[in-house]
Amino acid sequence: MSVAVGRTSPRAQLGTQAPRIILGILGLVVVVWLAIKASQGGTTFIQVTLNGITTAALYFVVAAGFTLIFGLMRVVNMAHGSLYLFGGYVAYIAQTHWFGGGGSQFSLGGASTTSIAGFFVPLAFATLVIGLVGLGIQQLLLRWNQGQDLRQALITIAVSVIFADQMVAHYGGIVQSIQQPTSWPNSITIGALRYGFFRITVVLGSAIVIGVLLYLLFKHTRFGMTIRAGVDDRAMLSALGVNVQLVFAGAFFLGAMLAGFGGVLGGTMISVGPGLDTQFLLDALIVVIIGGMGSLVGAAIGALLLGLVQSYSAIYLHFGSLDLSNYGVMTSFILVIAVLAVRPLGLFGRAA
Amino acid sequence: MERLRRLPRGRLAVIPAVALCALWIAACGSSSSSTTKSAAASGTTTSSSGSKSAPANALKIGILSDCQGDFGAWYNSDIGGAQAYFIAHNGAKAKGPVPSDGITGGTIAGHPIDIVGYGCANDTAASALSEVRRLTEQDGAQVVIGPLSGDEGIAVANYSKTQPGKTFINGTSGAQDTTLKVRSPNFFRYNGDGAQWSAGVGDYAYKKLGWRNAVVVMDDYAFGWTSAAGFIADFCADGGTVTRVYPPLGTTDYSSYISQIPQKYDGLFSAVGGAGLLDFLKQYVQARGNFKKNTLAGNIFLGDPATIAAVHASDAGAVEGTSTNEDTTSPNASAYIAALKKAYPAKTNSLPAPGTLAGLASSVFTVNYYVAAWALDKALTAVHGDLSNGQAALHAALAKTALPDAPYGPVTLDENRQAIITNYIAQVSGTGVRTIYKVPGVTQTFGGTFSPTTPSPGRGQPVCQKRSLPWQGKEQAVSFH
Numbered sequence: 001m002s003v004a005v006g007r008t009s010p011r012a013q014l015g016t017q018a019p020r021i022i023l024g025i026l027g028l029v030v031v032v033w034l035a036i037k038a039s040q041g042g043t044t045f046i047q048v049t050l051n052g053i054t055t056a057a058l059y060f061v062v063a064a065g066f067t068l069i070f071g072l073m074r075v076v077n078m079a080h081g082s083l084y085l086f087g088g089y090v091a092y093i094a095q096t097h098w099f100g101g102g103g104s105q106f107s108l109g110g111a112s113t114t115s116i117a118g119f120f121v122p123l124a125f126a127t128l129v130i131g132l133v134g135l136g137i138q139q140l141l142l143r144w145n146q147g148q149d150l151r152q153a154l155i156t157i158a159v160s161v162i163f164a165d166q167m168v169a170h171y172g173g174i175v176q177s178i179q180q181p182t183s184w185p186n187s188i189t190i191g192a193l194r195y196g197f198f199r200i201t202v203v204l205g206s207a208i209v210i211g212v213l214l215y216l217l218f219k220h221t222r223f224g225m226t227i228r229a230g231v232d233d234r235a236m237l238s239a240l241g242v243n244v245q246l247v248f249a250g251a252f253f254l255g256a257m258l259a260g261f262g263g264v265l266g267g268t269m270i271s272v273g274p275g276l277d278t279q280f281l282l283d284a285l286i287v288v289i290i291g292g293m294g295s296l297v298g299a300a301i302g303a304l305l306l307g308l309v310q311s312y313s314a315i316y317l318h319f320g321s322l323d324l325s326n327y328g329v330m331t332s333f334i335l336v337i338a339v340l341a342v343r344p345l346g347l348f349g350r351a352a
Numbered sequence: 353m354e355r356l357r358r359l360p361r362g363r364l365a366v367i368p369a370v371a372l373c374a375l376w377i378a379a380c381g382s383s384s385s386s387t388t389k390s391a392a393a394s395g396t397t398t399s400s401s402g403s404k405s406a407p408a409n410a411l412k413i414g415i416l417s418d419c420q421g422d423f424g425a426w427y428n429s430d431i432g433g434a435q436a437y438f439i440a441h442n443g444a445k446a447k448g449p450v451p452s453d454g455i456t457g458g459t460i461a462g463h464p465i466d467i468v469g470y471g472c473a474n475d476t477a478a479s480a481l482s483e484v485r486r487l488t489e490q491d492g493a494q495v496v497i498g499p500l501s502g503d504e505g506i507a508v509a510n511y512s513k514t515q516p517g518k519t520f521i522n523g524t525s526g527a528q529d530t531t532l533k534v535r536s537p538n539f540f541r542y543n544g545d546g547a548q549w550s551a552g553v554g555d556y557a558y559k560k561l562g563w564r565n566a567v568v569v570m571d572d573y574a575f576g577w578t579s580a581a582g583f584i585a586d587f588c589a590d591g592g593t594v595t596r597v598y599p600p601l602g603t604t605d606y607s608s609y610i611s612q613i614p615q616k617y618d619g620l621f622s623a624v625g626g627a628g629l630l631d632f633l634k635q636y637v638q639a640r641g642n643f644k645k646n647t648l649a650g651n652i653f654l655g656d657p658a659t660i661a662a663v664h665a666s667d668a669g670a671v672e673g674t675s676t677n678e679d680t681t682s683p684n685a686s687a688y689i690a691a692l693k694k695a696y697p698a699k700t701n702s703l704p705a706p707g708t709l710a711g712l713a714s715s716v717f718t719v720n721y722y723v724a725a726w727a728l729d730k731a732l733t734a735v736h737g738d739l740s741n742g743q744a745a746l747h748a749a750l751a752k753t754a755l756p757d758a759p760y761g762p763v764t765l766d767e768n769r770q771a772i773i774t775n776y777i778a779q780v781s782g783t784g785v786r787t788i789y790k791v792p793g794v795t796q797t798f799g800g801t802f803s804p805t806t807p808s809p810g811r812g813q814p815v816c817q818k819r820s821l822p823w824q825g826k827e828q829a830v831s832f833h
Binding site for chain 2: 043044047048051055168172175177186187194195196197199269270271273274276311314315
């Protein structure tokens with residue numbers, strides 16, 4: 001940073017500083033506003049914050065796979081949302097067929113029970129299946145278009161459209177949900193605060209574990225080192241005798257697995273249904289654009305920012321009698337614009 | 353050097369932008385195409401078999417429902433309701449155990465019945481419009497029974513004005529504007545709107561349950577607003593105050609909206625429908641714990657047979673506004689249930705739990721389509737099958753058609769071709785629905801509260817104020833036990 005500043009003229013420095021100052025003021029206003037709201041209703045504020053954090057956890061799981069694939073292979077995998085949703089459906093079908101649980105929304109609290117295995121076996125199965133599906137997409141469709149970013153993006157869009165229609169045709173248009181084990185509590189209570197058990201333990205816990213594991217994988221294994229090297233310079237890595245194709249396949253498999261895993265978590269925490277594929281693809285895109293494409297830390301920070309902004313804007317856009325909560329959806333994009341205005345490559349993005 | 357380094361950088365920045373643009377295109381493409389795809393996949397476009405063999409004087413009927421979205425689960429209840437009438441009274445026969453398998457045979461006033469297709473919408477106006485166009489303009493339906501959902505009803509009623517030579521009989525959609533504002537001469541609704549289905553509940557909550565401030569959670573679309581409007585008009589008429597929360601229809605994650613509900617309130621009225629109701633109640637209980645006794649009320653969805661089994665844990669003693677009685681043993685209701693049983697005796701996965709059409713008899717989705725078919729039969733018979741002159745005779749007859757023997761109470765139409773109904777207040781529990789009060793003669797206008805010139809029900813409408821309503825304090829106690 002100090003080197004960069006040294007190289008820049010004072011005037012240019014002021015030019016780059018202006019958006020930062022504006023953004024800083026904007027951020028400060030938001031923080032003050034939230035502080036006022038927090039002081040007015042502490043429990044509600046904590047709940048809303050937890051909503052944001054748990055949603056962010058789900059975004060992170062999905063976006064981590066997305067950013068991994070992009071960072072290494074420069075493939076904007078537009079079928080990532082489809083893999084997410086398909087993962088949810090695979091787990092749902094596995095749960096209904098093998099364990100008799102699952103069931104539509106119309107069996108909430110119904111007679112059927114779900115064992116611990118009745119949740120985890122479909123979870124593992126779906127994760128693996130989606131990993132293999134992702135691998136298939138990479139090997140059959142993307143491998144022979146390597147280096148042609150736009151063509152690959154278009155191919156994956158085609159895949160996502162085909163997937164979306166096939167899923168509606170086979171699983172119907174009705175929203176379903178995967179059941180958590182019946183023995184788990186619905187919610188946990190800490191003092192005056194009551195919160196959904198699955199959201200705060202399983203979803204948030206998974207995101208943290210996955211984050212730590214991915215970090216260790218990248219920093220302390222040979223595979224991770226190869227991936228990092230590949231992110232920086234693919235040609236050089238290849239020239240050094242590393243089988244780049246194998247690394248690509250591994251990364252795509254891992255990235256798709258994360259999408260599938262996220263789909264099962266999302267299908268249990270919320271639901272599985274048509275349209276969620278594009279919704280989560282859009283969310284994943286926003287997360288990695290904010291965080292910087294290819295950066296794991298960026299995905300975590302981006303997910304947290306997006307989750308919190310969405311959560312707060314759904315509640316706190318009431319100013320006296322003025323209700324702006326309808327415009328809450330715009331805040332995600334304001335966030336993207338604000339970040340890109342200051343850091344065009346995202347918070348942790350680096351030029352290739 | 354600098355140039356070289358910038359090149360990939362610029363290109364990289366383009367990718368997300370292109371991706372975002374492409375995503376929108378992909379999203380739009382997939383949503384519009386998925387409607388037709390799924391219709392084809394689930395065998396709903398049955399235009400071919402029926403119409404080709406149909407004789408020249410066949411009456412071509414299209415049935416419009418939802419097979420996707422929040423209410424997609426009731427697709428076969430709707431179709432089954434209408435077709436069970438034709439099977440029981442017009443000599444038609446079911447082609448299979450699932451209603452969407454189709455029917456054969458049957459005549460109405462000498463016209464052989466020809467079901468030209470089933471419309472598969474997804475609770476949006478756009479999907480209902482494209483499906484009703486397909487049924488009328490491509491498949492040649494002369495009569496459309498449907499749609500299911502509020503926004504769809506307004507769209508179809510408006511569309512019916514462009515098709516003056518055809519007849520549209522509402523399925524079960526319940527937005528107020530459909531008949532009170534649009535007032536299409538060839539659109540007929542033999543069921544109450546959402547507000548009529550809530551009549552009496554607010555008064556009951558204020559006087560009998562002692563609520564003074566209520567939270568009203570409503571789906572943010574025409575039916576949710578109308579349904580809430582009925583409760584708010586009643587409750588505020590007595591002097592109650594309301595806080596309104598309006599999650600969009602199709603919300604799956606209700607956590608943010610639950611956070612908007614004040615910690616302290618006397619009661620909560622739910623105008624959340626379909627799949628969303630279960631998500632909402634499940635997540636409410638997770639966030640706030642079970643409802644205390646006598647603090648939950650809701651619209652028709654709370655006591656629908658498809659949802660009742662699912663929500664029992666959280667709403668013991670909940671109060672529901674409804675136009676049907678699950679617990680009645682009246683001859684009219686019994687005859688209707690027998691007709692459903694005879695037409696579709698088998699249990700099927702295509703229907704929501706309990707899985708039989710008769711088990712879903714008291715669902716508005718079944719009975720309102722049945723009643724629509726009944727009205728068509730009665731009116732067309734009254735004019736001896738006269739479809740000439742742009743179905744003018746049929747339209748005139750439908751406007752005058754009353755159904756005094758309708759399953760759950762007599763139905764007559766007002767000057768806007770909107771039903772005047774008997775509404776009920778019922779208690780919902782794990783074992784079923786117990787009807788406790790009835791409110792006869794509920795009109796769409798609520799004794800002048802609503803009119804073609806008053807603002808449409810919405811997020812902030814009607815305004816919460818004291819007023820006088822025809823049934824205030826005059827609900828009649830009933831018991832079927």
